Amino acid sequence: MAHASGVGARVRRKEDERLLRGRGRFVGDIALPGMKELAFVRSPVAHARIRGVDIPEEHRAAVFIWADLAMDGVKPIRAVSGLPGFKASEQPALADGKVRFVGEPVAVCIAATRAEAEDIAAQVFVDVEELPVNADMLEAVKPGAPRVHEHWSDNVFLETNVGGAIAEIAATAPVKVTRTIRTARQCMVPLEGKGVVAHWDRHVEQLVLTTATQMPHIVRAGLSECLGLDQGLIRVVAPDVGGGFGWKGLLQPEEVVAGWLARHLDHPVRWTEDRREHLVAAANCREHHYEITAYADERGRLLGLEADAWVDAGAYSVYPFSACLEAAQVGSILPGPYDFRHYRCRTFSVCTNKPPIVPYRGVARTGVCFAMEQMIDAVAEAVGREPWEVRLENLVPPDKMPFDNVTKKHFDSGDYPESVRRAVAAIELDGWRARQTRGEPDGRLIGVGVATYCEQSAHGTAVYYGWGIPMVPGHEQAQARITPDGGLELRVGVQSHGQSMETTFAQVAHEVLGIELARIKLVHGDTALTPYSTGTWGSRSMVMAGGAVATACRTLAERVLRIGAHLLQGRPEDARLVDGCVRVGQASIPIRDIAHTWYRAPQLLPPDVDRGGLETTCGYKPKSDHGTFSYATHAVAVAVDPELGSVEILDYVVVEDAGTMVNPMVVDGQIYGGVAQGIGTALYERMPYDDEGQPLASTFMDYLIPGFTEVPHVRILHMMTPSPYTEFGVKGIGEGGAIAPPAALCNAINDALRPLGARVTDSPMTPERIIAAIHDASTSAAASTAEATR
Amino acid sequence: MTHSKTITLTVNGKAVTAAVEPRTHLADFLRERQLLTGTHLGCEHGVCGACTILIDGEPARSCITLAVACDGHAVTTVEGLDGDPVAADLREAFSTEHGLQCGFCTPGMLVSARDVVLRRPTADDNQIRVEMSGNLCRCTGYVGIVNAIRRVLDARKTAAE
Numbered sequence: 048m049a050h051a052s053g054v055g056a057r058v059r060r061k062e063d064e065r066l067l068r069g070r071g072r073f074v075g076d077i078a079l080p081g082m083k084e085l086a087f088v089r090s091p092v093a094h095a096r097i098r099g100v101d102i103p104e105e106h107r108a109a110v111f112i113w114a115d116l117a118m119d120g121v122k123p124i125r126a127v128s129g130l131p132g133f134k135a136s137e138q139p140a141l142a143d144g145k146v147r148f149v150g151e152p153v154a155v156c157i158a159a160t161r162a163e164a165e166d167i168a169a170q171v172f173v174d175v176e177e178l179p180v181n182a183d184m185l186e187a188v189k190p191g192a193p194r195v196h197e198h199w200s201d202n203v204f205l206e207t208n209v210g211g212a213i214a215e216i217a218a219t220a221p222v223k224v225t226r227t228i229r230t231a232r233q234c235m236v237p238l239e240g241k242g243v244v245a246h247w248d249r250h251v252e253q254l255v256l257t258t259a260t261q262m263p264h265i266v267r268a269g270l271s272e273c274l275g276l277d278q279g280l281i282r283v284v285a286p287d288v289g290g291g292f293g294w295k296g297l298l299q300p301e302e303v304v305a306g307w308l309a310r311h312l313d314h315p316v317r318w319t320e321d322r323r324e325h326l327v328a329a330a331n332c333r334e335h336h337y338e339i340t341a342y343a344d345e346r347g348r349l350l351g352l353e354a355d356a357w358v359d360a361g362a363y364s365v366y367p368f369s370a371c372l373e374a375a376q377v378g379s380i381l382p383g384p385y386d387f388r389h390y391r392c393r394t395f396s397v398c399t400n401k402p403p404i405v406p407y408r409g410v411a412r413t414g415v416c417f418a419m420e421q422m423i424d425a426v427a428e429a430v431g432r433e434p435w436e437v438r439l440e441n442l443v444p445p446d447k448m449p450f451d452n453v454t455k456k457h458f459d460s461g462d463y464p465e466s467v468r469r470a471v472a473a474i475e476l477d478g479w480r481a482r483q484t485r486g487e488p489d490g491r492l493i494g495v496g497v498a499t500y501c502e503q504s505a506h507g508t509a510v511y512y513g514w515g516i517p518m519v520p521g522h523e524q525a526q527a528r529i530t531p532d533g534g535l536e537l538r539v540g541v542q543s544h545g546q547s548m549e550t551t552f553a554q555v556a557h558e559v560l561g562i563e564l565a566r567i568k569l570v571h572g573d574t575a576l577t578p579y580s581t582g583t584w585g586s587r588s589m590v591m592a593g594g595a596v597a598t599a600c601r602t603l604a605e606r607v608l609r610i611g612a613h614l615l616q617g618r619p620e621d622a623r624l625v626d627g628c629v630r631v632g633q634a635s636i637p638i639r640d641i642a643h644t645w646y647r648a649p650q651l652l653p654p655d656v657d658r659g660g661l662e663t664t665c666g667y668k669p670k671s672d673h674g675t676f677s678y679a680t681h682a683v684a685v686a687v688d689p690e691l692g693s694v695e696i697l698d699y700v701v702v703e704d705a706g707t708m709v710n711p712m713v714v715d716g717q718i719y720g721g722v723a724q725g726i727g728t729a730l731y732e733r734m735p736y737d738d739e740g741q742p743l744a745s746t747f748m749d750y751l752i753p754g755f756t757e758v759p760h761v762r763i764l765h766m767m768t769p770s771p772y773t774e775f776g777v778k779g780i781g782e783g784g785a786i787a788p789p790a791a792l793c794n795a796i797n798d799a800l801r802p803l804g805a806r807v808t809d810s811p812m813t814p815e816r817i818i819a820a821i822h823d824a825s826t827s828a829a830a831s832t833a834e835a836t837r
Numbered sequence: 838m839t840h841s842k843t844i845t846l847t848v849n850g851k852a853v854t855a856a857v858e859p860r861t862h863l864a865d866f867l868r869e870r871q872l873l874t875g876t877h878l879g880c881e882h883g884v885c886g887a888c889t890i891l892i893d894g895e896p897a898r899s900c901i902t903l904a905v906a907c908d909g910h911a912v913t914t915v916e917g918l919d920g921d922p923v924a925a926d927l928r929e930a931f932s933t934e935h936g937l938q939c940g941f942c943t944p945g946m947l948v949s950a951r952d953v954v955l956r957r958p959t960a961d962d963n964q965i966r967v968e969m970s971g972n973l974c975r976c977t978g979y980v981g982i983v984n985a986i987r988r989v990l991d992a993r994k995t996a997a998e
């Protein structure tokens with residue numbers, strides 16, 4: 048039976064009170080006695096040899112370069128993938144002899160205030176000899192391109208090949224459509240930048256690094272490798288963290304530098320990333336290029352798919368995910384939620400003179416969905432059917448679930464076609480089609496777009512060991528402890544930075560033990576206080592750590608029942624837990640009294656009581672290690688102004704299946720937020736680079752993220768097919784919202800532009816691009832008319 | 838080293854006298870010197886609104902306001918809104934409507950939202966969005982925030998009738 052505040056309840060969040068009163072504690076809010084501030088001197092150029100770093104004499108003691116760290120034995124960051132052919136890069140925390148992207152840290156300056164540290168940084172001169180730059184990944188793979196790492200044979204971290212024979216389909220398929228598709232390089236832009244405070248704790252003899260991270264345990268492992276310190280000598284703490292989205296899921300060079308300085312100087316230091324640093328040095332995600340061909344029959348049934356894909360992975364391989372995760376993932380997930388037999392995909396992780404790539408919410412899926420869903424619409428156009436009908440033709444039907452697709456992805460459950468039918472009904476497609484035929488009085492063009500995806504989330508060991516990267520998730524751990532006064536403490540190694548885990552994990556525990564939410568305390572984000580975890584990424588926390596919390600609570604429930612039955616003079620097999628009390632027949636005893644007995648009146652315990660007491664750490668893995676598959680269909684109606692190129696979103700519907708929802712309010716929030724980011728990807732966000740690899744946006748005035756007036760009131764409809772493999776049937780949902788918007792919006796814009804013969808294929812779909820597409824279409828139409836009349 | 842200037846201002850109802858460098862912006866002054874860390878910095882370019890505070894009761898961006906310019910003025914931060922009845926209603930509504938996730942934008946959102954509630958009592962959802970468009974949030978997709986403000990406006994309307 049579901050409890051009023053257990054799994055499935057829309058309860059308010061425990062974390063809200065402090066945040067609403069400005070009493071949260073973010074890294075930037077922490078000041079330690081004697082703390083000094085850091086400012087980094089960063090590379091002004093994308094590729095150069097460093098001839099020297101000129102430090103004014105009076106600031107010698109306040110400026111450090113790589114040689115200082117190296118002398119102390121500090122090692123470069125290495126994130127190697129075990130996939131065959133992977134080329135390893137070494138990233139020193141401060142540049143060593145060469146800089147490979149604009150914004151790469153070269154030196155660090157230390158002073159009493161940030162302003163003074165920046166004053167010093169402004170006087171440090173990096174003397175460079177500029178080298179030819181790889182600013183574009185397609186140029187970088189050409190023979191003769193300058194090498195980012197000169198000892199490599201080319202600029203490719205890794206090439207992968209998935210699938211095989213497709214020539215026969217290619218030769219015989221009645222329908223063949225080909226597209227070139229591109230997505231832009233983006234910044235993740237959590238509203239709180241990165242930040243770190245480091246100090247050496249003399250009493251416990253530990254380096255304490257308080258940092259805005261999604262993965263404290265992984266940062267500790269990485270720091271240990273770079274600093275040459277035992278992990279036991281390092282404690283990593285994540286306080287309140289102001290959003291992550293992937294940007295806080297890595298070991299950062301700045302963390303290594305801060306950690307080294309704190310120990311070397313033996314006093315506390317703090318670095319706070321400012322927005323300019325973030326936009327310049329951390330434009331690190333989403334840049335894909337596809338050459339893709341779909342083969343189909345006359346009804347639009349897919350016969351095969353073939354693609355070459357390039358991902359701009361930047362200059363270095365990032366710890367722990369490596370430089371190849373994203374491109375290699377393209378190869379394995381490009382087929383999307385569809386059922387077809389023939390597939391070939393070749394991918395390249397390209398090394399360029401740009402910031403190193405980090406997985407952003409949705410990782411490769413946003414690009415993959417953008418490409419694949421354009422292809423479905425292209426096939427639909429070729430066969431003259433509605434795009435949603437062609438989706439129905441190809442989606443894995445519910446009676447085939449669970450289903451192993453062409454790349455051996457194991458789809459766990461759900462009704463993919465139904466999500467399309469519901470989305471098409473909810474957006475009221477017929478009404479928009481009628482309006483399209485009538486035409487708009489203001490001359491704007493109406494378009495409707497649909498996009499469907501499924502998302503592997505909460506990937507387990509089976510998925511990750513194959514990558515051979517520094518991190519492979521195993522059994523996720525949670526610790527549960529009933530306190531002497533009958534409350535509950537939970538400890539998890541994942542980290543909550545907006546996901547509401549303080550509330551939702553309490554709901555899970557409440558569901559099992561019946562202890563009231565107000566008396567359940569979640570401890571997270573501290574390597575000293577929590578069990579090891581790879582952290583919060585990949586929409587995994589509720590599935591994995593939530594499952595571990597449930598497992599630990601069930602173990603405690605078992606013990607509580609035994610003690611309770613003994614105290615009630617009943618048999619354990621007759622005892623039940625109801626609303627936080629053990630009941631045997633009509634007799635009942637609250638957990639509070641059982642806790643009191645264990646801690647303060649042990650003489651009353653049964654002689655064979657479990658010696659583990661009211662505290663346990665349990666590990667958890669879902670029954671299938673291949674991840675859960677949530678899925679959704681997004682449908683959007685737009686009005687495109689053919690004169691201005693502007694796009695107005697008139698309605699936006701999401702039909703999604705996250706399995707069982709622990710807190711529907713929180714699930715909705717994740718989707719709303721994800722969609723807003725997806726709209727940014729679709730219409731606004733791009734870090735432009737010039738030919739010299741200079742980033743051309745450095746403030747929120749030129750890097751646009753969507754605001755109140757750009758994001759519509761999205762409508763969400765839920766389907767709830769419990770996963771057969773997880774606790775309560777939950778599926779990972781954190782990233783999903785951000786995956787489909789670029790695809791749905793692209794299809795909608797192209798639906799609107801169709802009467803003009805124009806088409807956009809690249810994100811973001813800015814007014815300039817839309818106008819250019821219309822212009823190109825009218826020029827080529829004019830040219831062919833001239834041709835015909837000649 | 839620049840020369841400090843001594844200023845006297847009211848911060849959350851208390852008189853404060855301090856020597857500040859002319860280049861120090863109000864947010865740094867509040868956060869680093871007054872230890873009022875509820876005022877957050879999301880851009881320091883005057884765009885994101887996370888640093889929004891009240892100067893003499895009017896919303897302002899503390900990242901592009903110099904502390905020295907506040908000599909003789911009254912500054913209110915999110916910490917100073919603990920007892921404010923409109924802010925109290927908004928806090929309740931933000932929580933009910935899930936108007937915050939990581940909470941980093943939240944102090945600035947509350948200050949701006951309070952201003953909207955007081956200044957635009959009849960605003961519809963669209964007007965709420967336009968009025969709030971100087972504040973950015975990367976987590977919520979704005980729906981919960983609009984709903985929260987809507988909830989407070991509706992409740993005040995009902996109470997007034």
Ligand code: FES
Nearest residue numbers: 879881884886900
């Ligand atoms: S920090 Fe002031 S507007 Fe962004």
Ligand code: FES
Nearest residue numbers: 938942974975976
């Ligand atoms: S709640 Fe995270 S930025 Fe708004």
